[in-house]
Amino acid sequence: MTEVSPHVDGNSLAGPLSDIFAVDMTRAWWRCPDCGSTGPLAELHVYGPDPGLTARCAGCDRVALRLVRHEQDTWLTLGGAEGAFRFRTAP
Amino acid sequence: MSSLSPGFHGRRRSTSLTDRLPPGQYPTESFPVLSAGPTPRVPTETWTFTVTTETGEERSWTWDEMLALPQEESVHDIHCVTRWSKFDTRWRGVSLDTLLDDVETTAEYAAVHSYGGYTTNMPLEDLLDGKAWLVHTYDGYPLSPEHGGPARLLVPHLYLWKSAKWVRGLRLTPDDEPGFWETAGYHNYGDPWREQRHWGD
Amino acid sequence: MPLPWRTARLVGRADETATARTLVLDAPGWPGHLAGQHVDIRLTADDGYQAARSYSLGAPADGTRLELGVEPVTGGEVSPYLADDLPVGASVEVRGPLGNWFVWRPEQEEPVLLVAGGSGVVPLMAMVRAHRQAASTSAFQLIHSVRGEADLWYREELGRPDPALDVRFLYTRKAPPGSTRPAGRLTAADLEPALKRLTPAGTVYVCGPTGFVETAADLLTSAGQDPATIRTERFG
Numbered sequence: 001m002t003e004v005s006p007h008v009d010g011n012s013l014a015g016p017l018s019d020i021f022a023v024d025m026t027r028a029w030w031r032c033p034d035c036g037s038t039g040p041l042a043e044l045h046v047y048g049p050d051p052g053l054t055a056r057c058a059g060c061d062r063v064a065l066r067l068v069r070h071e072q073d074t075w076l077t078l079g080g081a082e083g084a085f086r087f088r089t090a091p
Numbered sequence: 092m093s094s095l096s097p098g099f100h101g102r103r104r105s106t107s108l109t110d111r112l113p114p115g116q117y118p119t120e121s122f123p124v125l126s127a128g129p130t131p132r133v134p135t136e137t138w139t140f141t142v143t144t145e146t147g148e149e150r151s152w153t154w155d156e157m158l159a160l161p162q163e164e165s166v167h168d169i170h171c172v173t174r175w176s177k178f179d180t181r182w183r184g185v186s187l188d189t190l191l192d193d194v195e196t197t198a199e200y201a202a203v204h205s206y207g208g209y210t211t212n213m214p215l216e217d218l219l220d221g222k223a224w225l226v227h228t229y230d231g232y233p234l235s236p237e238h239g240g241p242a243r244l245l246v247p248h249l250y251l252w253k254s255a256k257w258v259r260g261l262r263l264t265p266d267d268e269p270g271f272w273e274t275a276g277y278h279n280y281g282d283p284w285r286e287q288r289h290w291g292d
Numbered sequence: 293m294p295l296p297w298r299t300a301r302l303v304g305r306a307d308e309t310a311t312a313r314t315l316v317l318d319a320p321g322w323p324g325h326l327a328g329q330h331v332d333i334r335l336t337a338d339d340g341y342q343a344a345r346s347y348s349l350g351a352p353a354d355g356t357r358l359e360l361g362v363e364p365v366t367g368g369e370v371s372p373y374l375a376d377d378l379p380v381g382a383s384v385e386v387r388g389p390l391g392n393w394f395v396w397r398p399e400q401e402e403p404v405l406l407v408a409g410g411s412g413v414v415p416l417m418a419m420v421r422a423h424r425q426a427a428s429t430s431a432f433q434l435i436h437s438v439r440g441e442a443d444l445w446y447r448e449e450l451g452r453p454d455p456a457l458d459v460r461f462l463y464t465r466k467a468p469p470g471s472t473r474p475a476g477r478l479t480a481a482d483l484e485p486a487l488k489r490l491t492p493a494g495t496v497y498v499c500g501p502t503g504f505v506e507t508a509a510d511l512l513t514s515a516g517q518d519p520a521t522i523r524t525e526r527f528g
Contacts, residue, residue, distance in 0.1 A: 006502035007129075009526045012346045014390035015332035018295045026393040042393035043524070047126045049345075050173040051252060052275060054127040061129060061208075068276035070289045075276030084275050086290065089294070095299070095383050096335040099373050101343055121367065 010044035010055055016067055019074055019089040035060035111168055112176055113283035119175040124237045127271065131207040131257050135241050140225060141260035142190060145198045152190070154241070160185045163224065167247035169254070170283040182245055184226030187218040198263035203244060203270065206257040210270035213246065213253055213280070215263060222248060225258065250281040250288070297334060298322070300358065300386040302378055308361065308445045312411055313375045314350060317358040317386065324353040325389030327396045327422035328415045328497070328525075331358065334385040335370060345370045346390070348415035348499075348525075350446075352422035358386065361414030361445065394497065394525045398426035402494045405486050406434040407478075407508050409500020413445045415525065416499055420450075420457060431494075433458045433486050437478050437504065440466040460486070478504070480511050487515055499525040 010026060017025040026042040037059035044055040044064050052068035052075075068075040072090035077083065112118060135154040142150045152160070164183050170176045201218055203211045217223065227234055227242045234240030239256025246253045252272050262268075273279050278287040286292060304316035327349075334344040351359040364375040378384065396404065396419040404423075406416040413436050423432050438444055440463055450459050462482055467475040473482075490496070496517060498508045505526045513519055 007526065008502070009394075009524065011330070011391045011394050011525055012527075014330070014392075015295070015344070015346060015387055018387070018390065020294075024390075024392045026391045040393050042391065045526075047128055050125050051171075051272060051277065052127070056128060063128075066127075066275040068272070068289070070276070073276075073289070075290070077275045082274070084290075086276065095385070096337075096373075097379060097382050098377055099335045099337050101335075101337045101341045101369060 007045035007047050007056070009042060010040070010046055011042040012046055013041065013044075013053060013055060013067070016053060016069065016074070020076060020087050030064055032057040032059060032062055032064070034062045111178060113170055114286045115288075116170055116174055116176040116283065119177055122177060122180075122238065123171070123173070123175060125171070125173065127209065128207055130236050131205075132236055133206045133241055133257060138241055139259065140190070140242070142194055143260065143262045144194060144196045145263055145265055148195070150190075150194055157185060157225070157227075157242070160189050165224065167245070169247050169251050172250040172252060172277065172281070172283075172288050176283075181230050182224060182226040183228035184224040184242070184245065186221060187223040187225065188221065190225060191219065194263070196263045198265050200264045200267045202262040202264055202268045203253075203255045203258060204260055204262070205255045206259050208271075209255055209257065210268075211253050211255050212268050212270045212273060213249065214267075217246060217249065218261075222246065248282070250278075250283055252277065253281055295387050295390075297385040297387050299383045301383045302380050303357075305380060309443050311375065312361065312363045312445065315360045315362055315374060315378075317360065317384070319356050319358050319386050322356045322358065323389070325349060326392070327352050327418040328394045329389040329391050329418075330415065331360070331386050331388035331390060333360075333370070333374065334387070335373065336385070343369050346527075347374075348418070349389070350414045350417050352418055352425055361411055361417075363411035394499070394523050396422060396495075396497070398422060398428055400495070401430050402492065403431035403490050404433070404494055405490050405496045406432070407483075407496060407498040407500075407512075408434065408436045409478075409498075409504030409508070410438060410443065411445065412498075412500030412504070412525070412527070414499075416497060417446055419497065423456065424454070428456065431458075431489065432456055433460075433489065435460050435462060435478075435482065435486060437462040437464060437500070439464050440475075441468045458486075458489075478508055478511065480515060483508075483511055483515060487512070487517060490517075493518070493521060496522045497525075498522065500527075502526045 014026045028041045031038045047054045055064045063080045066077040074087045074089040075084040138154045140152045168178045201215050223246045226245045244255045244258045300317040300319035303318045306314045330348045347360045350361045362375045364372040408416045463475045
């Protein structure tokens with residue numbers, strides 16, 4: 001059985017998130033509001049990279065964060081559909 | 092002379108192509124799979140497609156009922172916001188005109204939802220008048236789960252993220268309700284010819 | 293402060309298998325890194341188009357020298373170019389070091405089990421080398437699962453006897469002549485003796501393709517390994 005486009009780990013978000021956060025985000029602790037799973041961001045399941053990076057709970061697939069990059073801008077959405085922040089990440 | 096990654100072209104982006112290629116796109120032969128989550132496996136035995144109006148009225152079809160509706164075969168160019176375009180893709184399915192034919196509504200928008208939780212949105216008029224289909228067959232074969240099977244929406248005049256995979260229904264709404272990528276930085280409408288990729292485009 | 297993109301020059305390339313390569317880059321100003329960390333590599337085409345991907349570092353910090361392992365993905369945009377097309381002497385951009393979760397630090401004293409699937413051995417090799425460099429006396433075990441002998445990475449280095457490292461190769465498709473274990477996927481029986489030796493409580497690092505990591509993590513937890521001691525890194 002071949003799964004197309006399987007997920008990778010939250011660890012892969014270290015670079016993209018370093019554009020926005022001053023601390024290493026892979027060790028950020030997260031608690032899933034749906035299933036209660038807890039752990040570091042490094043253990044989330046990440047889908048993408050296109051059209052964006054979607055990090056989901058390893059226990060129940062709830063969306064933890066989404067990251068969309070386009071030229072000089074990065075949009076960060078924490079959680080499901082609550083609206084995104086746009087960061088100017090390139091000069 | 093730049094020594095920075097010489098010979099790297101990314102995926103070939105042609106500038107010589109015809110007027111069928113929207114700005115910023117390149118043609119591809121392959122059909123890349125993009126994912127924002129695990130691929131749902133939806134058996135056709137339990138599959139349904141439901142239209143819900145703004146008054147809460149529901150119209151539902153099982154797989155067999157959907158297949159009993161008039162089927163249309165159509166060929167389209169499709170355009171992904173990640174810059175690939177694929178010409179002459181061949182689909183079979185039911186026109187949204189057929190599905191919405193006897194649905195009473197004054198709603199102006201459609202909120203599309205899918206198995207697996209994906210959502211997207213568009214003006215209702217973009218689903219009507221022969222512009223959108225519920226498709227289950229691609230190039231003569233049943234649509235694979237990776238490409239959105241058993242059935243996906245096909246709205247070829249908008250970027251492909253609007254053509255929701257694993258679609259399970261539409262809610263007709265008076266107000267626009269931005270979906271999964273529309274809330275995360277992607278353009279609310281997504282017209283490839285106007286290069287509406289992201290917020291502010 | 294966001295991590296800067298640095299220019300890094302390709303100074304060497306070596307074949308690990310028929311398709312996989314080790315790339316050696318020189319990155320002036322590199323601040324150093326921990327074993328297990330990765331970098332993002334960014335390529336820029338003539339028309340300004342950019343693509344970035346993550347690659348694990350295969351060796352511990354060594355001045356401005358970076359060693360990456362690249363297994364090209366068929367039809368991939370970046371990996372085939374890095375594996376075979378980027379000329380030695382040319383440059384890419386690199387950003388890092390990245391990730392502080394999937395790392396081994398020389399001050400760790402507990403026994404460690406490394407479980408690698410295919411090219412997932414790359415960051416684990418950085419740990420093996422860091423462990424050796426630090427002359428650490430903590431017990432280190434490596435289980436390296438590959439399809440066949442031709443797919444082994446770091447063959448010569450891992451084949452050398454090392455009292456501080458216990459290495460086991462598992463073959464999933466074709467076992468070499470004389471193997472006592474028939475070819476097949478990782479099983480509970482493969483992990484059992486390694487876990488027995490993982491006392492007192494040790495750490496397990498698992499890296500490989502997604503399916504391999506899921507299987508290995510399930511086998512480990514079923515065998516009673518505390519999930520809090522298992523660190524995984526999946527790639528596509």
